[in-house]
Amino acid sequence: SQTIHQWPATLVQPVGSPLSLECTVEGTSNPNLYWYRQAAGRGLQLLFYSVGIGQISSEVPQNLSASRPQDRQFILSSKKLLLSDSGFYLCAWTLSGRGNFGPGTRLTVL
Amino acid sequence: EDQVTQSPEALRLQEGESSSLNCSYTVSGLRGLFWYRQDPGKGPEFLFTLYSAGEEKEKERLKATLTKKESFLHITAPKPEDSATYLCAVPYSGGGADGLTFGKGTHLIIQP
Numbered sequence: 001s002q003t004i005h006q007w008p009a010t011l012v013q014p015v016g017s018p019l020s021l022e023c024t025v026e027g028t029s030n031p032n033l034y035w036y037r038q039a040a041g042r043g044l045q046l047l048f049y050s051v052g053i054g055q056i057s058s059e060v061p062q063n064l065s066a067s068r069p070q071d072r073q074f075i076l077s078s079k080k081l082l083l084s085d086s087g088f089y090l091c092a093w094t095l096s097g098r099g100n101f102g103p104g105t106r107l108t109v110l
Numbered sequence: 111e112d113q114v115t116q117s118p119e120a121l122r123l124q125e126g127e128s129s130s131l132n133c134s135y136t137v138s139g140l141r142g143l144f145w146y147r148q149d150p151g152k153g154p155e156f157l158f159t160l161y162s163a164g165e166e167k168e169k170e171r172l173k174a175t176l177t178k179k180e181s182f183l184h185i186t187a188p189k190p191e192d193s194a195t196y197l198c199a200v201p202y203s204g205g206g207a208d209g210l211t212f213g214k215g216t217h218l219i220i221q222p
Contacts, residue, residue, distance in 0.1 A: 034209055043114070043212040044154075046202060059202075059209070090153050097142050097201050099210050101153035 002027035004102040006091050012108045019064075019078040021105050023091030026072065031093035033074040035066055038104075039087040050074060081109045112137045112203050116196075116213035123220050126187050131216045133198035134180040143181050144210065145174050146197040154197055157183075188220045 003026045013019060025031055035047040046059045048066035056066050063082060067075045074091055086109045091102040113136040123129055135143065142161050146154035158167040160176040167174045171192060173184045183196055195215040202209035 041214075043214040044197070044199075044210070046209045046211075049209050092153075094209075096159075098144060098156055098159055099154075099199070100156065101146075104151070104153045106151070 002093070002095075002100065004091060004093060004100060006089075006102040006105050008105060009103065010106045010108075012110060013081050014110055015083055016080050019076070019081055019085070019107070021076040021089055021091075021107075023074040023076075023102055024072055025074075025093050028072070028093065028095075030071055033068065034092045034094070034099065035074065035076050036090045036092060036101075037087045038090060044090065048076070083109050085109050112200060112211040114198060114200055114211055114213040116198060116216050118216060119214065120217040121219070123185075123188055123218070125189060125220055125222050128184070128186045128188070130185070131183040131196055131218070132180060133183070133213055135198075135200050137200050137211075138203055141201045143176055144199045145181070145183055146199065148195045148197055148215070150195075157196075185218070188218075190220045190222050193218055193220045 005024045032051050034049045036044045037047055038044045048058055050056050050068045053068055064078050089105045092099040115134045117132045142159050144159050145157040147157055148154045158174040163178045165176050171186050175182045195217045197212055197215045199210040199212040202211050
């Protein structure tokens with residue numbers, strides 16, 4: 001069966017610090033991978049998606065970036081965090097359009 | 111632009127009190143509508159996929175239905191463990207491969 005991992009589970013970072021969140025998927029090959037953000041009072045917002053190694057598409061302009069160095073690894077990064085980057089970050093892969101989500105990372109920027 | 115609107119934002123019910131949650135959508139060519147359950151601090155858990163008007167899916171006390179403009183999640187005789195946020199979503203039409211546009215969710219509380 002397929003499993004998706006995210007770490008860390010929680011993170012508290014100061015404004016201006018860098019960020020690296022990691023997502024890995026097990027049990028499937030060449031998945032489409034996604035990063036979503038869920039901020040207070042807002043729905044899940046699609047940030048990035050990837051259909052293969054090194055292929056990244058951005059849906060929302062921001063100071064975040066994503067990379068896919070391996071088939072089943074997806075990384076979300078920032079060089080300098082903003083207060084507005086706080087939120088719950090979710091990684092997902094899809095099967096027949098259906099999104100399968102990881103456990104999420106709670107990021108608080110102070 | 112795809113839009114998904116859920117109502118009510120929050121709903122408090124007594125155990126055993128049945129009700130319905132609404133999800134209205136505006137998309138150009140529906141390619142499916144998804145319902146998820148999300149518990150606090152966790153990722154969304156898939157419940158149902160609906161593809162065409164008139165379709166229904168059931169799971170325990172939950173039944174999802176679909177019309178051309180909206181979907182309903184009916185909850186029958188709910189129990190406290192059904193308390194969660196329920197999200198609906200449609201496939202993204204902005205070119206993102208299988209990405210989803212979500213509503214803001216309905217926060218459901220079932221009181222014993």
